Amino acid sequence: MLADYMDLAGTEIVNSARAAVYARARGVPVRCDPCPDIAAAVGDMPYLDPVTDEAPWYDAAVPESTGLLGVLGLSVAGFDSSPISREPTQLIGDGAALGPMRRQHREIAYTVLLIAAEECALSYGLEWLSSALQGAACGTGACSGDEMCLFSCCPVDGDRELRHLYDVGLLDGPQVTETQYLAGGSVLATVTFSLAAGTPWIYREPLVTRSDGWVSLGSGEIVPNFDPDQVYEQCLTPRPCLDDPLCPPPALPPRPPAPVSPCYPTGLSDFRRTRIQVSPLEQPSWLETVPVLEVQTGSTEMRRLVVRFWANPQNNPCGDFNDPCNACTDVNISYLPRGSSLTVDGRVQRSVVECPQEPIGTSTATPTVYGPQGSVFQYPTFGCPTGLCIEVWSRLEHTASDARARVLLVPRSDMG
Structure with missing residues (x-):
């Protein structure tokens, strides 16, 4: 440096x-x-x-x-x-368990x-x-x-x-x-x-991609009478292939339930859907990237915001992606005030909402960001040129004509 x-x-x-x-x-x-x-x-x-x-x-x-x-x-x-390290744990016998990096x-x-x-x-x-x-x-x-x-x-x-x-x-x-x-x-x-x-x-600086500009949410496609998360119910969980139906394994102790959003919105409604596409050719081959999501609500409060990410290594049209079972992650936020700005920043793994105050000034708050179906949210990292398809969903009646969003991809490294 x-x-x-x-x-x-x-x-x-x-x-x-x-x-x-x-x-x-x-x-x-x-x-x-x-x-x-x-x-x-x-x-x-x-x-x-x-x-x-x-x-x-x-x-x-x-x-x-x-x-x-x-x-x-x-x-x-x-x-x-590089700041990367790991501490192997010695086994009773020969060798050691490497442990996580x-x-x-x-x-x-x-x-x-x-x-x-x-x-x-x-x-x-x-x-x-x-x-x-x-x-x-x-x-x-x-x-x-x-x-x-x-x-x-x-x-x-x-x-x-x-x-x-x-x-x-x-x-x-x-x-x-x-x-x-x-x-x-x-x-x-x-x-x-x-x-x-x-x-x-x-x-580094955010990548210069076709998606680094703002897209209008107020002019997005209208999808009537739809639940963006309803299709999650169709996701199949692989069954263990060695389970013997004549000799089932003993039941494991119950795990504590994962925290779920108490206000997670469900049910059919009319939505606005806006798509953002990033070509894999716009991503570096050897540097992983993290996304920075920015949403500005405009003149109306925004409710039931869902931002869904898919990997798209073949750079197919984003209209081909509609199965949330194959999605990388969701960003779920149930409410954003009118005139506010949301930033979900993968660089520091923090999120913030800035709200205008009357007569002057701005206040900041930390939103609770949830993942798929209101579960715990994990900030995504893209380790290779995956390409991306991103869908932004919000309820039609709570999406202002001047609402907008953008997604920046920022490369990062361990040494410089």
Whole structure:
């Protein structure tokens, strides 16, 4: 991974290109040549000075902030090893049971150079860095972490090289390991710090597919007098082929029932059905992908929302898929308020509903997402180019003309 740029919780922490421009303008020698296209890749104009550019650390109420000239990345570690591990359990006899593979958290260590025009500016820079690395403001202290952005290599177009990590938080705060005082009063401080990513995968930008745009739910096909889940009753469970009808095996102890939605809607009704198709040719061959579902209800509350996924490796027309017994999974939500936005995010395996408040503002809530027939929902992962057919069902009378949805597919990896 590239050490020259890092953004945490929307705040730029490391930007070698910015630091090099500011330092050279103040006559501070910089012995590296950072990637020249970082400013364009992150949407910045060419860098001039901290005040004109409103650098992330600049504070008009703190005069010494103008003397901080930037954070230059020296090295980053933690991306050249996979977090996958397993712990075999030794058997009584020979050998061992391998056990399941699991991913540990990822630890990321940075070494950076703080460049300051004078010592007071360096002192402020350390204060700012310590505060910025704590992530987004969070009053309760129970935050799960923030999003971290960086580049895999020197960016050309920005999107292709951009990588994201989620649930990232400070593990070890900044430590100054060396300080150099230069002629003219400028100061260089070598600083180390480390972060932990609770979600260990490294995510790319969403794939550019035909399905990455919004589709209208209000103009979907009308399916009258139908129950999207009724056909589940026809799903057959394979019978064990060695069960002897003359000598049945002993009954097993009963299992505790799986939790089921108490408000799971059933019965016939009129529905809107909208189909979304993803070609397997649009998916990478060696990277698994996770979906991000977004639904905006529009001017009417939405009820009995069902989003169903099928694998479609042959890229057949999505109208050929109507058997829920072969579906990968369902997303079931019984109610969404008018004007709300739902996100079911497979990257962090969390879901959120944003609701507008009057007269101004937005509130957020965590919806209870259920799976097929109101059972426990599991976030799907697509490990190869399966192609996808996706159906979105909602009750006709509760689907606004301006309701819409989209599904993004995001590639992820263990190393970068």
